[in-house]
Amino acid sequence: MLARIERQFSVVRVVALLGPRQSGKTTAARMYTASAPDYAGEQAYFDLEDPDDLRRLADPKLALGNQRGLVVIDEIQRAPDLFPVLRVLVDRPDNQMRLLILGSASHDLIRQSSESLAGRLATLEVTPLSGDEVDAADREGLWLRGGFPPSFLADDDAGSWLWRKAYVQTFLERDIPALGIRIGAQALHRFWQMLAHYHGQILNASELGRSLGIGDTTIARYVDILVGTFMVRRLAPWFENIKKRQVKRPKVYLRDSGILHQLLGIRSASELLRHPKLGASWEGFALEEAARTINAAPEELYFWSVHAQAELDLLLVRSGKKIGFEFKFADAPSLTASMRMAQDVLALDQLIVVRPDGKDYALARGVEVTTLESLRARAW
DSSP states (O other): OHHHHHHHHTTOSEEEEEOOTTSSHHHHHHHHHHHOOOSTTOEEEEETTSHHHHHHTSSHHHHHTTOOEEEEEESGGGOTTHHHHHHHHHTOTTOOEEEEEEESSOTTTSHHHHHHTTTTEEEEEOOSOOGGGSOGGGHHHHHHHOSOHHHHTSSSHHHHHHHHHHHHHHIIIIIHHHTTOOOOHHHHHHHHHHHHHTTTEEOOHHHHHHHHTOOHHHHHHHHHHHHHTTSEEEEEEOOOSSSSOBOOSOEEEESOHHHHHHHHTOOSHHHHHHSTTHHHHHHHHHHHHHHHHTTOOGGGEEEEEETTTEEEEEEEEETTEEEEEEEOOSSSOOOOHHHHHHHHHHTOSEEEEEESSSOOEEEETTEEEEEHHHHHHSOO
8 A cells, every 4th residue: 555655646746545434544644654755854644533633724724835745634524625725735836745635435425626636636445454464264254344453353253243333323423424414324324224135236226215215316315425435335237239138227235244244233153154145245245355356446347237137246347358257155156057148248358256265177168266365366
C-alpha cells in the first residue's frame, strides 16, 4: 500500500484512501507518514472525529493556507464542504502541499470530491484483511470472522461476534447519519439483514420492496448507500449479442464475510457448515479474494447469466481478454453444461474453477480447477 500511495503522489497532489471504517486506513496513513519522502520537511494530521481538529479546520484557508509538506485529513466524509477549499489550495502556483485524505465512503457518495477535485485526485481502496495478509492456518477463520482486524484478531469467536454486532450498530446509528443520510437505523438494519439472504443472488428490488413495504426507488437508494460505504458489492451483468434471454439485473454480495455471518446469525464454524447459505457464503468470500488478487477495477468485473440455462459467477474483462471464474464449495468440481455454454458463448480465453483446497488440475481444454491458495500465488 505504501508504494502505491507514493506512486500516485508522483502523478497527483491529492491521494484518497477510501474504505470501510476499521479497515486499516489510519494505520496505512501513519505508516506512510513515518516513511514518507521529505515533502518540504513538514507534516500535519487532522482527525475530523476529534472536535479539536474540527475546530482547527473551521477556517480551512487559515489552517492550511501556509501549510507545506504532507497533510493528512482523516474521516473526510464528515466535512464534505472542505473539498472546494482543498481544490483552491491545491491549484495555487506556489503550492508545496501533498494531501492524503482518508474516508469511509466512496467518492461517488461524497459527491463533492469527484466534482471539486476532478483531475487532481487519485483514489486507492483500503479493504479489510485478505488471505494473503494472514497465515495459511488462519484463513478458515478469516472466512468465518471476516477481515476487519478487531474481528479477525479477537480472542475467540464469541468476542469476534460481539465486535461485529457493535460494528453494525455503530455503522447504522453513527456513520450513516454522519454522511448526512436521514434513514432510520432500524429500517436500514432490517433491509441489510434481508439483503444478506439475497447474498450471491440477482437483486429483485420489487420483491424486496414488497417484503419491506417500501418502493423500488427506496430499495435502490438503500443499495446505493451500502455500496457507497463498501458494505455491499453490486456486480453488473455482462451481455452478449445472442438470441437468448440474458439476465439484466445486478447480483449483490455483502463484501465482508464476517458481517454477512453476523447478519445471518452464524456464530461459529460448525453453524456455518450447517447453514443453507454455506455455498453462497463461500462464493462471496472467494469472489472478494479473487477480485483483490487480480487487482481488478469495478468496471472490469461482471457476471453472466442466461435465464434457466447457464451462469458464470465472475467474468474478468481486461486488455481484450475474457477470463471466467466459477466458485464451487466442492471436493471435486465437474464440467457442467453451464460451464461449456459460458465458455462457448462468451469465447472465454480461460475458465477457472476455484474450490477451497486440493490439487490443481485441468478439467477440459481451457478449463482448470484450482484453489484460492494457488490463485493468490499467480502473477496477474
